[in-house]
Amino acid sequence: MASSINAVEDQLSKTLESLQTEEKSSSLQEKIDEIISSYNEKENRKVNLRFKAIGRTPLLRKNVFAINASHRFDKVIRFLKKELGFKPDSSLLLYVNYCFAPAPDEIIGNLYDNFSVDGYLLIYYCVNVAFG
Amino acid sequence: MKQQRDSIPELVWNGNISVEIHQKENSLTYLANLPRHSYFAQILEDLKRLFAPKVALEECWLSSGKASIKWHWPVGVLYDLLSQEDPESATSVPVLWHLVFHVGSFPSSLVVPMGSMETFRTCFFNALKESDYVRNGSSSLVIALSKPETDTYWNSLLNHDFYDYRPIATKLFTSKSRIIPLKIYLGADAPIVQSSASLGYTLGQVLHKQLPRLFPSAVMYSLLKPVLHGIVLPSTVSTDIMNRDFCYPDGFLHIVLIPIST
Secondary structure (H helix, E strand, O other): OHHHHHHHHHHHHHHHHHHHHHOOOOOHHHHHHHHHHHHHHHOOOEEEEEEEEOOOOOOOOOOEEEEEOOOEHHHHHHHHHHHHOOOOOOOOEEEEOOOEOOOOOOEHHHHHHHHOEOOEEEEEEEOOOOOO | OHHHHOOHHHHHHOOEEEEEEEEOOOOOEEEEEEEOOOEOHHHHHHHHHHHOOOOOHHHEEEEEOOEEOOOOOEHHHHHHHHHOOOOOOOOOOOOEEEEEEEEOOOOOOOOOOOOOHHHHHHHHHHHHHHHHHHHHOOOHHHHOOOHHHHHHHHHHHHHOOHHHHHHHHHHHHOOOOOEEEEEEEOOOOOOEEEEEEEOOOEHHHHHHHHOOOOOOOOOOOOOEEEEEOOEEOOOOOEHHHHHHHOOOOOOOEEEEEEEOOO
């Protein structure tokens, strides 16, 4: 996790340096906006997801996928339903590391940075509530 | 005795924000003091009953200016983030936060619809499990809560009862763990940096380590400053104190960064 943040920061430092040399008079707010917008660009990386079925839930033919880190988690839910041939409004529950269900608007990159194991974000899925 | 009772966690718990909610072309107005620790999810049903009793809850949503409101984020986080108000500025006075209630044209790319209170309960406890996972490498402390404890915790949030809330929160957040979960909001339209920090550091050190370009110094703020519960936290505050006194009920420290006014 630390390494990916460092990578972001490296890119930011370059942006900031060019800002400082080009526009010495740029206001603090412009500087902040510039740094923040390079965060958004940085999220163009792809991260790996690994799916595991719980109980009698249908299996996937392939269970490893790469996805854009800037997407929200609901993208994963929609994607998995499609892969399994489920209707969009059907019930499907996804748990990170067999522990918690992220909110649909959490950012995949954040989940990956905090909870990935050996380079994969592990997502367990099932049709019925697996645990309380 | 008075001093003891007004402990910092209790003062933080009792922080609230006055809101005024109206609907376009409707003469009714909803006024309330919402605890910073509460959620808009807790009043959405009341608002629906007042403004649009016949529609489904899933079609109802709130906005503040151009921003749509996430019902599953704490009210205090949303206010600090969307108002970008500097608590240290001399002009800041008690405010009435104006919000608008909407039905239909649901901004589904921005907000998740709320089906019922059960949707919110599931969402809240999953956020709590997520923060527990950061602290302990599993959600075992939340799962180990007994049914009465879980219900007490949930009801303490709904009833805003500090004395029911605090013992369970202490049990969950001040365990043997040395790691605390952070969500750092870079701005209203900017990304959230979700991360973790160890106990035994100062906030300045944590911000400098996580975001060295935005926080070039570990001692002093130069571009942005961190706001938590409407308070600008000094760079010298320790992560131990933040964890003990400043966690939101979902177990996270939600830190909003606001520009330093010049």
